[in-house]
Amino acid sequence: MTIEFGKVLSVRETPIPGLIVLELPVHGDARGWFKENWQREKMTAAGIDLPDFAPVQNNISFNDAVGTTRGIHAEPWDKYVSVATGRIFGAWVDLREGDSFGAVFTTELDPSTAIFVPRGVGNSYQTLEPDTAYTYLVNDHWSPEATYTFLNLADETAAIAWPIPLDEVEISAKDKNHPRLADVVPMPPKKILVTGASGQLGRALREEFGTHPWIEYASRAELDLTSPDLATARRWRDYGAIINAAAYTNVDVAETPEGRDAAWAANVTAVAALARIASAEGITLVHVSSDYVFDGRKDLPYAESDPLTPLGVYGQSKAAGEAIVSVVARHYIVRTSWLVGDGDNFVRTMARMATRGADPRVVDDQFGRLTFASEVAAGIRRLLETRAPYGIHNLTGGGEPASWYDVAREVFRLTGHDPDRVTAISTDEYAAGAPGPVAPRPRNSVLRMAELGAPWQQHLVEYLRALTV
Incomplete structure (x- = not known):
């Protein structure tokens, strides 16, 4: 030889x-x-x-x-x-x-x-x-x-x-x-598990990825991420990716003792369990995070590299979740903001109020971009299929930033109602009139994007048309 x-x-x-x-x-x-x-x-x-x-x-x-x-x-x-x-x-x-x-x-x-x-x-x-x-x-x-x-x-x-x-x-x-x-029956890819499958983003992920033998969707009732038996709940070596769309998102209730416990259990304890499994089994962990990891005091859009400065309990729990996921070798942290999908959200609330004749008072000093769940689901799929660099990726709607007041007026206009029925108030005025605890919110929720997609206004038209149908 x-x-x-x-x-x-x-x-x-x-x-x-x-x-x-x-x-x-x-x-x-x-x-x-x-x-x-x-x-x-x-x-x-x-x-x-x-x-x-x-x-x-x-x-x-x-x-x-x-x-x-x-x-x-x-x-x-x-x-x-x-x-x-x-x-x-x-x-x-x-x-x-x-x-x-x-x-x-x-x-x-x-x-x-x-x-x-x-x-x-x-x-x-x-x-x-x-x-x-x-x-x-x-x-x-x-x-x-x-x-x-x-x-x-x-x-x-x-x-x-x-x-x-x-x-x-x-x-x-x-x-x-x-x-x-x-x-020959081709070998399917490794499995993908989507957690939080009954939420707004979870439903959009179902629509994006479809039904295949190698895609699993799990709600909390089907898979408790805080269970001590999670490590043996699946044969995890069969999985190539976990998309964690599960989260506690009731921002105001998170300020109560019971809400704090629930927020940390879902957004930190459960995330830590998934991170341990992903690290041990070489699984790619996709974790969805939020603009609430920032305090909103910056004048410019927030970049992926900006330091975390959360204000309330919800933001603190999401920031802690990010820190945990960041140590997983194969991870994507997907930051998004102002999510709108199939479920209760601000846009649906405004459309309902417009139809029922209610005249809302909406804050005009918090700015961001609406992000539709379908955009986030498609973005997550691109990250996985293109094997994008691991790390943090901002993923929000495109177009010019607007206030919640601007969004509410646009919803009224697009549903055929007088936008002047919407009254502008400050965040402080809103908090003073609220019946329960109000969490501190970032005034600037604009995330910097390398490439902006279609303007949020365009997606809003399509979303409201689907609601009407």
Whole structure:
């Protein structure tokens, strides 16, 4: 066996998304050779995107005869495969749902090469030298409950050019009987769990993501995030993302002793439990936060990097939740403001008052942009599908900021009522006339956005039209 010494650590892309070949530096002399088979720090520095692989098991396969051929198996975990001694021919076929289903890649592997095989990509190996051993790291423990996907080695569509014909090699009877590509049921993606599925954003997420076997929606009645049994409530290794749309949002009641307990339980304790699970299992955690993490005293729109300065209990609990989520390796904190969706909200209240002849008094010294739940749901999907950089992302409606008074007048006008029926008052006047506790609110709720979507007024027209229908 000839090994190429002195390679520079590098990576080769393949036609299969996520399947990459690594060229490994091997150092040798008359005594033999040495290599760093897996060195995360150096791989990350070289731009190899495997920093969160987090292997939990190391397996070794030994083949004493040339031509030993393993079937095309796609496992529900990622694998990092390298050769310890000898040489193999490898064939990989994408068996995941999606546009790349059926894509094929082949190459030879020796001790100076390795390959990263994503979950759902079928892999097969044919031994080219005697006494060959290859090793592979996996990021999940083997389980009899795991679901595999298989492909026949002789599939005509994949048309793999095996160096040694299949009728001349050792193959198990089971591998010979695997289905052709046309009969393969593609491996679905890892599951996505949406919490808070009965709320305004949860309903919008249902509409955005639809109904699939790999999407789960859970209300509090179906999954209590504060339960001590949460860690065993699901087989969490089967999940790729958790979208946490669950929250306590009664801002004023949060100022009462009972409300404080409820706000911290939902917005902090439950979030901490999800963060522990996401960190332990390598899950992407999407957490929805709020403009209330700021005090609103800034004159300019709030950027993702601005320090948190919450005023009331609700804002403090959301800020604490953000701090917890920020330590999860794979996280998106989605900050939004003035949410409007399918449920009780300011716009519905104003439309109802307009129709019933009530003349509201509305504050005119709090400014922001209406954000419709459908916009947030679509934005969350974009973050996940494009694998956007982890961190904080502001996501609100577009258009010029307005006050709640301006929004109320626009609702009256669009529903065919006189906007002058709305009276402007200050925040202090509103608080003085309220029958119960009133939480402090940010006067400036405008979040800075790199790209603004359609103006909130346009979405408001469509929302009110749907309400009327």
